[in-house]
Each structure stands twice: as C-alpha cells, then as structure tokens.
Amino acid sequence: MGVYDNLNIPYSQYLDHHGQLHETCSDYTSDAKNLINFYKIMLRTRVFDQKAINLQRTGKLGTYASSLGQEAIGVALGAAMHANDVLAPTYRDYAVQLSRGIKMSDLLLYWGGDERGMDYEFSREDLPICVPIATHTCHAVGIAYAMKLRKQPRVMVCIIGDGATSKGDFYEALNAAGVWQLPVIFIINNNQWAISLPRDKQSATKTLAQKAVAAEIYAEQVDGNDVIACYERMHEFIERARTGGGPCLLEAISYRLSDHTTADDAQRYRSPADVEAQWQFDPISRLKTYLLENQFIDAEALDALQKQAEQEVEEQVKIYLNTATQPPEAMFDYLYETLPEALQSQRDEVMRKGKKHE
Amino acid sequence: MHQLMFWEAIRRAHDEEMDNDPMVICMGEDIGVVGGTYKATQGLYDKYGPERVMDTPISENGYTGLAIGASFIGVRPIVEIMSVNFAWLAMDQIFNTAAKVRYMSGGQLEAPVVIRSPGGTAHQLGAQHSARMEKVFMGIAGLRVVTPSNPKQAYGLLKSAVRCNDPVFINEHELMYNMKGDVPDDEYFHPLEGLEVARRGKDISLFAYNISVHWCLQAAEILASQYQIDAEVIDLYTLSPLDRKGIVKSVSKTHRAVIVEEAEPTVGVGAEIMAIINEECFYELDAAPARVSAANVPIPYNHRLEKEAIPDVEDVIKTVLATLGR
Ligand SMILES: Cc1ncc(C[n+]2csc(CCOP(=O)(O)OP(=O)(O)O)c2C)c(N)n1
Ligand SMILES: [Mg+2]
Numbered sequence: 001m002g003v004y005d006n007l008n009i010p011y012s013q014y015l016d017h018h019g020q021l022h023e024t025c026s027d028y029t030s031d032a033k034n035l036i037n038f039y040k041i042m043l044r045t046r047v048f049d050q051k052a053i054n055l056q057r058t059g060k061l062g063t064y065a066s067s068l069g070q071e072a073i074g075v076a077l078g079a080a081m082h083a084n085d086v087l088a089p090t091y092r093d094y095a096v097q098l099s100r101g102i103k104m105s106d107l108l109l110y111w112g113g114d115e116r117g118m119d120y121e122f123s124r125e126d127l128p129i130c131v132p133i134a135t136h137t138c139h140a141v142g143i144a145y146a147m148k149l150r151k152q153p154r155v156m157v158c159i160i161g162d163g164a165t166s167k168g169d170f171y172e173a174l175n176a177a178g179v180w181q182l183p184v185i186f187i188i189n190n191n192q193w194a195i196s197l198p199r200d201k202q203s204a205t206k207t208l209a210q211k212a213v214a215a216e217i218y219a220e221q222v223d224g225n226d227v228i229a230c231y232e233r234m235h236e237f238i239e240r241a242r243t244g245g246g247p248c249l250l251e252a253i254s255y256r257l258s259d260h261t262t263a264d265d266a267q268r269y270r271s272p273a274d275v276e277a278q279w280q281f282d283p284i285s286r287l288k289t290y291l292l293e294n295q296f297i298d299a300e301a302l303d304a305l306q307k308q309a310e311q312e313v314e315e316q317v318k319i320y321l322n323t324a325t326q327p328p329e330a331m332f333d334y335l336y337e338t339l340p341e342a343l344q345s346q347r348d349e350v351m352r353k354g355k356k357h358e
Numbered sequence: 359m360h361q362l363m364f365w366e367a368i369r370r371a372h373d374e375e376m377d378n379d380p381m382v383i384c385m386g387e388d389i390g391v392v393g394g395t396y397k398a399t400q401g402l403y404d405k406y407g408p409e410r411v412m413d414t415p416i417s418e419n420g421y422t423g424l425a426i427g428a429s430f431i432g433v434r435p436i437v438e439i440m441s442v443n444f445a446w447l448a449m450d451q452i453f454n455t456a457a458k459v460r461y462m463s464g465g466q467l468e469a470p471v472v473i474r475s476p477g478g479t480a481h482q483l484g485a486q487h488s489a490r491m492e493k494v495f496m497g498i499a500g501l502r503v504v505t506p507s508n509p510k511q512a513y514g515l516l517k518s519a520v521r522c523n524d525p526v527f528i529n530e531h532e533l534m535y536n537m538k539g540d541v542p543d544d545e546y547f548h549p550l551e552g553l554e555v556a557r558r559g560k561d562i563s564l565f566a567y568n569i570s571v572h573w574c575l576q577a578a579e580i581l582a583s584q585y586q587i588d589a590e591v592i593d594l595y596t597l598s599p600l601d602r603k604g605i606v607k608s609v610s611k612t613h614r615a616v617i618v619e620e621a622e623p624t625v626g627v628g629a630e631i632m633a634i635i636n637e638e639c640f641y642e643l644d645a646a647p648a649r650v651s652a653a654n655v656p657i658p659y660n661h662r663l664e665k666e667a668i669p670d671v672e673d674v675i676k677t678v679l680a681t682l683g684r
Contacts, residue, residue: 086431119464125431128463132454138423139430139455146428149383149409169450172420179415334465335500337523340551342599 002206009209009251012233013223017281019289021228028235029228032296034079038227039291040305041078042071042284045095047309048104049258051317052111056262060321062113069225069257071095072283073159073189076230080238081157086143087126088136088158092189096159100126104316109323115334116326134164137173137186144177144184144247155241156184163194165208171215174249178215181246185237186212188249189224191256196269209251217247224252225283255281328354360543365535367509368398368474371516372436374545376406379434382520385412385421386438395440396476396535422448422473426456426525429471434520442477442491442529456525457500472519473527478569478620479668480532485656488664490621492529492567496598496630502550503598505529507571509539511595514548522550529597531569551596553604559590562614562678565605565631567594570618570650570669577674589678597627605631606638613644616677620668623651645681650674 014023028034049068055061067074070092078099081087089097094107101122110117110129118128130136140158147154164170165188177184188208192199205211212219222233230252237248255278259266266275291297329351332339339347362370376382384399390413393400403411414421418439425435439445445452456469479488495503502524506512512530519526556571557578564574574591581587592608594600609615615635617628628649635647652668 088427114464115462116464118462119466124466127430128459128467132450135423135450135455136427138420138451139427141420142424142427142429142433142435143431144427145424146431146433149428149433150381150431168417169419169423172415172417173423175415175417176420176424334460334463336502337460337468340599342551342602 004206004210007206007210007213009207009219009221011221011223012229013226014228014232015226015286015290017225017286019286019293021290023229025228026232026235029231032291035228035287035291036297038075038079038231039284039287040309041075041095041099042227042287043305044309044312045071045074045098046284047306047313048094048098048107051313052108053262055108055317061108061111063261063263064111065091065261066258067092067094069278069282070189070191070254072227072230073187073224073252073254075099076227077157077159077187077234079231080234081155083123085155085157085238087123088140088143088156089127089129090159090161090164090189091129091131092161093159097126102126104313105319105323108317108320112320114323114326134160134167134169137164137170140184140186141173141176141182144182145180147183148180153242154183155238156182157187157238158184159187159189161194162188162190162192162199162202162208163197165211166202171211174212174215174217177247178217183241184247185234185241186247186249187234188251189254190251191254193256193260193270195260195264198270207251209249212249217249219249219251221251221253224254225281225286227283227287257282327351359540361538362509362513362541363535364509364512364537364539365397367513367539367541368516368530369400369402370541371513371520372399372402373405375436375517375520376402376410381432382434382436383410383412383428384436384438385414385425387414387416387440389413389438394438398438398474398535418444418447419451422451423455425471425473426451426459426469429469430459430467434470436472436474436516436520439473439475441487442475443486443489445473445475445491452495452501452525452527453498457498461500468523469525470523471525472516473525474516474530475528476530476532476535478531478533479657479664482659482661482664483532484659488657492597493621493626495527495529496600496627498598500524501598502526502596503529504550504596505568506595507556507568507593509537510541510546511548513541514546515550515595517545518547518550521547526550529568534569548595551599551601553601554593554595555590555608556593557589557591559588559612561588561612562590562616562681563608563612564589564591564674564678565594565615565617566591567597567619567627570620573669573671573674574618576671577678580671580675581678585679585684587678587682594627600630600634602634602638605634609635609639610642613642614681615643615647616650616674616681617647618650618669618674619652621652622654623649624654626651645683648677648681650677
C-alpha cells in the first residue's frame with residue numbers, strides 16, 4: 001500500500017497496442033484525414049531519426065538523441081497546439097518540431113554543431129532545444145506569464161522527460177504556474193529512462209503526474225504511444241488553458257526504444273530482450289493496423305507515404321550537407337547585440353588565425 | 359539636479375521605465391506590497407498593480423527563469439534577487455540561458471532581462487549574507503555586469519539596462535542604499551560600457567568600483583593633504599566588458615596602479631585588472647601594481663573580525679605609500 005493510493009490520477013487510452021479502439025473519438029480524430037496526417041508525421045519523424053543516426057555513424061553528424069518509439073506524443077501535440085502557441089522542447093522532440101514546421105535541415109544543422117540550426121524559419125518564438133535538464137520549465141512559466149500579461153489567447157507548452165521531474169526547477173515552475181494560474185501545459189515524456197536510471201529509481205511516486213498535486217495543478221496520465229488519446233487529452237488541456245482554465249500537466253507514458261544518444265550503449269544497463277518486448281507497444285504500428293483494418297488507407301498508399309518521407313529526408317540531408325560552415329570569427333556573433341569594443345581585438349585575432357588555417 | 363538616496367534613485371528608474379513601457383515589469387521576493395528590502399520598488403505595487411510588480415515565491419532559480427522566459431516574447435523584466443548570496447541558486451538560468459540564448463539560437467532569441475542584487479559586507483550579516491559575487495558574473499561571456507557607486511549611476515545604469523537587449527546584472531552594495539548624491543532632474547541614461555575618472559590625479563591610479571570608490575576618494579584626499587600625493591581614482595562602474603583602453607590610459611599617465619576591492623583577491627576583479635595592466639602597459643610601469651583586497655575567508659560574523667577581514671581607507675593609503683616607495 002502506498003501513502004497516496006487514493007489520488008486517482010486519471011489514465012486514458014483510446015487505441016490499444018493491437019490497434020483496437022476503446023473510446024469514442026472526437027470529430028477531429030474520427031476524421032480519417034487527420035489520422036493519416038498523424039501517421040504521416042510519425043513516419044517522417046522516424047525516417048528522419050534513422051537517417052540522423054546513420055549520419056552520425058558515418059561521421060557526418062555530432063552526437064544525436066533519438067526519438068524512436070516516442071513519436072506519438074509530439075505528433076499529437078503538434079496537432080493540438082495553435083501556430084502562435086509557444087513550444088519549449090527538450091532535445092528529443094523532433095516529432096512536434098516537425099509538426100510545427102521546423103525544418104529537418106535546421107535540426108540536422110544544429111546536431112551537426114551549428115547554432116544557426118536553432119534559428120528557425122517558422123515558429124520563431126518556439127525555444128531552442130534546452131540542454132540543461134528542466135531549465136526550460138521556468139522559461140515556459142515566464143512566457144505564459146507574458147502571454148497573460150499581454151492578454152493574448154495563447155498557450156505555452158513545455159515538454160520534459162521523466163528524469164527532469166526530479167529537479168528543483170520543475171517544482172519551482174509548477175509552483176509559480178499554480179500561483180498565477182498561467183496558461184501553461186507541462187507534458188512529461190515518461191520514456192522510462194533517464195540515460196541509465198530507470199523510472200522506479202527516479203522517483204518513489206506512483207505516478208509522475210501526481211507531482212502536480214502539491215501545486216494544485218490538475219494532472220492526468222495518458223498512453224503516450226496512443227496518438228489518439230494523446231491528441232484528445234492535449235487538445236482539451238490546451239483549450240482549457242487558452243480560455244483561462246489555468247495550468248495542467250499530462251504524463252505521457254512511453255518507452256525509449258533507442259539508446260539515450262548515439263554516444264550511449266544502453267546494453268550496459270538494460271537487456272535487449274526488455275527493449276524487444278516494448279516494440280509491441282510501438283505507436284506507429286498500432287495506428288497503421290487501425291487505419292488498415294478500417295480501410296482508411298490501403299497498403300499502396302502507405303508505401304507511397306514511406307517513399308515520400310524518405311525522399312523528403314534525402315532532400316533535407318542534402319541541404320544540410322551543402323550548408324557552408326561559418327568562418328571562425330562567427331564565434332563572436334550573437335554574443336551581444338553589438339560586440340563590445342573590448343572584444344573587438346579578440347575577434348580580429350581569431351580572424352587572423354583563421355585566415356592562416358585556410 | 360536633486361539629491362536622492364541610492365534607493366530613491368533606483369526606485370525612480372524603475373518608475374520611469376515602467377511608466378514608459380507597459381512591458382517593463384519587476385519581480386522578486388517581497389518587492390511588491392512592502393516595496394522591497396531596500397525600498398527599491400517602494401510604491402510601485404500600488405501604482406502598477408500586482409501583475410507588473412510581482413511578489414514571487416521563494417525560488418531564485420524559478421523566478422529568474424520566469425523573467426528570462428517572459429523576456430523571450432517582448433516583456434522586459436527587472437528581477438531583484440534579495441541578496442547576491444542567493445543568486446547562486448539562479449546561476450543555471452543566468453549562466454546557461456540568459457547569457458547564451460542569443461548565441462545558441464543563432465540570433466533568434468534574446469533575453470533583455472535585468473537582474474539587480476545587493477551584495478557586499480554590511481554589518482554582521484554573517485558569511486552567507488556577505489558575499490561579493492561580481493567576479494563570478496564578470497566571467498560570463500554574453501552577460502553585462504555593472505556596479506554603481508553613486509545614486510546618479512544607480513539611476514542611469516538601471517535605465518540603460520532596461521533598454522538594453524542583452525542581459526544585464528547590476529551589482530549593488532548593501533551599505534550604500536541610504537547614500538545621498540546628485541541625480542539629474544531630466545531623464546538620464548548612463549552608458550553601460552566604459553569607466554569614470556572619479557578624481558583626476560597624476561601620481562598613481564587607484565582602480566575601484568562600487569563601495570571601494572569611496573574608500574579611494576577618502577584615501578586620495580588624505581594622500582593629497584598629508585603626503586602631497588596626487589592620486590587618480592578610476593570608477594569601474596562596468597565590470598564586464600572591462601574598459602581595457604581606459605585602464606591603460608590612466609596607467610600610462612600615472613605609471614603606478616593600485617586596485618582596491620572589497621572582495622577576496624583570488625580570481626578577482628583586481629587580478630583581472632592586474633593582468634590587463636601587465637598585458638597592455640607593462641613598460642609604462644614605474645612600480646609593481648598592487649592589490650588591496652579582503653582576506654581569503656568567508657566573512658566572519660563577529661564584528662571585530664568582520665572589520666579586519668575587509669580592507670579600509672588606511673589599507674589603501676598604506677599600499678599607495680608602499681607603491682611609491684615611501
Ligand atoms: C541539469 C542537467 N544535469 C544533467 C544533465 C545530463 N543529462 C542529459 S540527458 C539526462 C537524462 C534526462 O532524462 P529525462 O529527463 O528522462 O529525458 P530523456 O533523455 O529520457 O528524454 C541527463 C542526466 C543535463 N543535461 N542537465
Ligand atoms: Mg526519460
């Protein structure tokens with residue numbers, strides 16, 4: 001018996017891992033067109049992900065954090081957010097970033113070691129990837145505060161991992177969001193691992209969602225591999241926040257099918273058999289089953305989507321690989337709005353040295 | 359021109375900037391209803407309301423991060439961290455986000471946030487309330503660090519900081535809030551870069567900032583009247599980026615330098631200035647530059663020990679005389 005067994009944090013699942021639907025869908029998720037779009041973006045994300053890993057293995061990309069198996073959370077979120085809402089992502093959130101129009105070539109540019117990849121063409125108020133864990137939870141609360149102050153009907157969405165929920169910033173952010181009743185949604189991608197630390201060693205709480213209780217913030221859990229349930233819950237939370245309902249937290253339960261990053265070897269701390277067993281819960285195959293069984297799409301069209309995704313990724317990789325590297329003195333760009341005089345001589349020196357190395 | 363106390367000057371800057379731009383807000387612990395520990399935001403809560411003058415929960419990292427986040431989408435927050443000793447808790451936000459977000463986003467975002475915080479040794483506040491952290495902040499690329507020595511600077515630097523699109527850390531001194539000084543009646547913006555010659559002199563350059571400017575000015579008067587030594591006092595109100603040219607200019611004129619800081623010497627402001635002097639004008643020197651700094655200890659709680667741990671006017675005079683071989 002746990003101390004707080006009676007908290008009753010709701011859990012939802014619409015589409016089970018056999019592709020069977022158990023709940024009544026909203027108009028949005030009843031529409032085959034929208035479901036096919038979910039499928040398409042999950043697929044694009046996965047093809048992108050695989051390609052990025054290949055690029056890293058062949059020395060054409062730096063260390064890369066894969067999103068394998070966690071695509072549903074981001075795709076649902078991308079659909080539930082409005083274009084002018086703001087996203088504060090982690091380093092594993094390509095699915096939602098791609099949904100929001102951020103280009104694959106920019107994501108590759110970033111992971112290839114070039115900050116210009118975080119200068120997005122679209123969704124320009126979305127935050128760059130936050131590397132320090134949970135730091136962006138506080139930024140999210142600040143942005144939500146600004147939205148409220150400016151009386152804008154916008155919503156701030158912040159994604160974090162299960163590991164991030166152990167950090168002080170997260171609790172500070174929740175507490176402040178509760179005090180000011182801000183339009184901010186926290187999404188926890190509970191992928192069961194924080195590098196080598198499993199979920200049960202991360203926190204003694206039965207759920208991660210219940211961490212919101214102490215801040216008087218409403219929280220639920222959802223099957224994070226069920227794109228339909230994710231969408232339904234996120235949509236409701238986001239629209240509630242938009243109309244003054246205050247902050248919410250959603251713990252999406254998923255699984256990291258990949259290594260933590262390409263610099264990690266997960267076999268050091270978990271068995272391949274355990275990972276293998278998780279593949280049955282894969283978000284993409286269950287939606288595929290559902291789409292096929294209900295004749296929303298046929299095998300041929302699915303093939304076409306696959307080819308389309310591969311083609312897009314190839315084109316984007318080309319753009320990335322053809323992006324010229326910056327000159328050395330670019331290290332002083334964007335440090336200040338205008339470079340202080342005192343740094344000018346350092347910049348000149350770097351330029352001089354750089355010329356010699358050309 | 360009117361005499362204002364240091365806190366009144368800061369309060370006035372807040373008021374004018376909040377009045378000028380509805381996107382300027384301020385936040386911190388106990389800054390709203392009660393107007394701040396040092397009265398820097400007195401009356402603003404009643405004037406601008408709780409949405410723009412925010413009493414925050416006790417969570418330095420949390421509300422500093424909140425301010426930084428708000429600054430990403432057009433708000434211009436002024437954060438008061440009640441004591442610089444607790445700015446450590448917000449270091450991740452300041453160091454990893456505010457100072458780096460423009461850089462790491464390829465210029466897409468910026469964090470026009472102002473963080474004000476009092477530090478320094480006051481009267482028996484104990485080791486955890488007496489730290490001087492300016493040397494930590496001035497080592498952070500992307501962050502501007504200023505430190506006013508008088509009400510005019512306190513007013514003008516805060517105003518400029520609010521308008522600046524880079525993050526600015528303003529280091530204030532606990533003991534200076536009631537200090538009086540002339541502040542222009544007209545709106546005034548103090549430059550965020552450079553230094554000020556607080557007293558012209560030809561025999562030796564005394565480099566100081568914040569409270570030590572006053573020790574040096576007092577010392578200079580005594581040196582002039584009792585020893586016929588004409589000391590120049592340089593007020594380094596900008597600690598980052600340091601005005602290298604200005605430092606060199608003064609040393610090239612006087613050929614002697616003493617750096618006076620309230621903080622401990624290790625990896626400090628004085629060490630940095632000494633390095634600049636060595637790099638830029640070593641051959642101008644007629645004597646080895648010297649530092650007047652605190653002992654390398656946490657500031658003691660005991661009154662007597664506290665006084666002994668930090669430098670005073672007498673130490674400045676002694677060091678100047680030694681540098682001049684007298
Ligand atoms: C403040 C901080 N501490 C440590 C790290 C190193 N680190 C990078 S990822 C990671 C694990 C994060 O786990 P989780 O929040 O579950 O996210 P996931 O990687 O599983 O998506 C750690 C400890 C960091 N980036 N930031
Ligand atoms: Mg995790």
